[in-house]
Amino acid sequence: MKQRSFDLLAVAGIFAAYTVTIRLALDTDLAGSLLGGLANTIPVVIFGLAVRHIVLRWLVGRPVALQLGAHLLLCAAFATLSYWLLIMLLGLFVGASPEGFVIRPFKAGAVAWQTLENVTTYALIAAISHLQAMHKAAPAVADPAPAAVDAVPADSTDAAPSRYFVRIGDELRPLDLDTVVSIGGADDYAEVRTLTGKHLVRVTLAEFARSLDPAKFARVHRSWIVNTHYIASAEPAGGGRLLLHLENGQTVSTSRDGARLLRDRVI
Known part of the structure; x- marks a missing residue:
């Protein structure tokens, strides 16, 4: 599922849950329940997006x-x-008049309950953000679909070939290995990512690894090979691992052995 579709479904679910809860718990009319649901949903969306951005951009892979x-x-x-914006919105939606609107803070018990709810919501957003980061770093599961193509070496000499040809239908198209950023493996398929796109080919990662130039390519994980020329930065990911940021925007998590292999190249 694409990120945007997931976000829209999550927002719709949050709004529906708040609306139904307010309707049942406070016995308000439909209009009041919808406005209450909207007032509760807006802070979650605004500050939840900010939290996700901070987690993905600054926290993932840190100590x-x-x-x-x-x-x-x-x-x-x-x-x-979230509490501050909620009481502002409730005052605007419920207590508005031509003269303005009144902000009424919750009573102590309600504040405690709202705080617990906000803390729980934050924990869910943070957990989902970390899971999304792990998903991005993990290899995509290759689907044996018609889009998969065969990879054919450009030559059969013992030297590492500089170019492959990918067969798409009856047509052969060149794939210059110098443009390859990473290769992810899943079963009998490999996903080859370049700066401009990706190809799913019927070659195992082990077969690819044997034909690549070890001076350029490093198998940093049992499921990932990366072109070291396209590593933009690397940061500790805990447990002796590294989180690699590649120049195509991809993030790859190494194994401990893969991290050791890259550290051996540090001068």
């Missing part, structure tokens, strides 16, 4: 202690700002 401290601060900010 555990740093992540823990950052999450505590982010959680406090999320809970406080």
Whole structure:
């Protein structure tokens, strides 16, 4: 499922859950329930998107202690700002008049309940963000679909070939290995990613690895080979692993052996 579709379904689910809960718990009319659901959903969407951006951009792959401290601060900010915006919106939606609107803070018990709800919501958003980061770093599962093509070496000499041909139907198209950023393996298929696109080919990762130039390509994980010329940056990911940021925007998590292989190239 694409990210946008997932986000839209999540927002719709949150709005529906709040609306139904308000309707049943407070016995309000339909209009009041919808406005209450909207007031509760807007803070989650606004600050939830901010949290996801911060987690994916700045926290993934950082040391555990740093992540823990950052999450505590982010959680406090999320809970406080969400409560503040909620009471603002409730005053605007429910208590508005030609003279303005009245902001009524919750009573102590309601504040405690709302804080618990905000903390729980933050935990879910942070957990989903980390799962999304792991999914991006993990190899895509190759689907044996008609789009899959065969990879044919340009030559059969012992030297590592500089170019492959990919067979698409009856047509052969060149695939210059110098443009390959990464190769992900899944069963009998390999997903070859370049700066401009990707190809699913019927070649195992082990077969690819045997024909690549070890000076350029490194098998950093049992499921990933990367072109070291396209590693934009690398950062510790805990447990002796590295998180590689590639120049095509891809993120790949190495194994400990893969990280050691790259560290051996550090001068």
